[in-house]
Amino acid sequence: MKPRTRNRRPGFSRRAQYGLFFSYVVAVAGIVIGLGLILVAHFDPVGFGAIRGLALDLTTPVSTAGRSLVDGIGGGVQTVSAYINAGSQNAAMRAELDHDRQALVRARILALENARLRRLLRLVEGNVDPVAVARIVGSTGTSSRRLATLNAGSLNGVRPGQPVRSPEGLVGRVVETGLTAARVLLITDNASVVPVRLARGGLAALAAGRGDGSLELRPLGAGSNPFHRGDIVLTSGTGGLYPPDVPVAVVLRRDGDIAIAWPLADPARLDYAVVEPPYIGVPAPAAIPTVTP
Secondary structure, rough: OOOOOOOOOOOOOHHHHHHHHHHHHHHHHHHHHHHHHHHHHHOOOOHHHHHHHHHHHHHHHHHHHHHHHHHHHHHHHHHHHHHHHHHHHHHHHHHHHHHHHHHHHHHHHHHHHHEEEEEEEHHOOOOOOOOOEEEEEEEOOOOEEEEEEEOOOOOHHOOOOOEEEEEOOOEEEEEEEEEOOOOEEEEEOOOOOEEEOOOOEEEEEEEEEEEOOOOEEEEEOOOOOOOOOOOOOEEOOOEEOOOOOEEEEEEEEEEEOOOEEOOOOOHHOOOOOEEOOOOOOOOOOOOOOOOOO
16 A cells, blocks of 8 residues: 655745745735835825935935945955055065165265275376385284285386385385285384474474384484374485375374374275385485686
């Protein structure tokens, strides 16, 4: 005997039937309300205006709340976006600032280098033809010795006994040469003695190296110590070798009968130096012969 089966469509539940029914009811109600509003608008415009005002009053709070929600979400998105953009912009600005700072440093280095080269050019274009223009490639300092190395030697005409100077002042003299390099005895070496004169007044003195990077100034004349802090001493040209009027050092302090000075041409800060021929001095004028009548 076969069991009884219910006569219904497979997959069609009662809940679906109720939903379909209510959707029909809502659609019919909407059509009826729409027709009613059309009739009211046609036969009673004043009443239709009141209905529209009531609908406006009812929907305004909903619209306001929705607009506030949308504005809030939009503002939050803009804030997050602005924060992210600000971070990327700050990173870009920092990178640009670092690049500009590096460019400024390079420009200042080039300006200093150009200034040194211009001073060197004026020195080379002076009255004395230089033997060579060389780079100072190294300097050595022990307890008493102060030496520097030039990248020019006998192939460039450099010989022992030639003075070496820079735009800032006197550096020293050549004591040893190779084919492409030369050794310079600095004026701060213990074995260096340079005849100098005080720029203020022309008083003669001797500048002797102390071996510690400084110079000792000793006046040749008797009397009180003539040096003052800040005085400049120049080469006097006495005895030959060093040409006159080359800046040598600036006085730091007085120490009894002598003064302690610091060289104006510091090899540690120099790039180039000029090797000049030894100064011979101005020969004495020839005697004018007398004629006996």
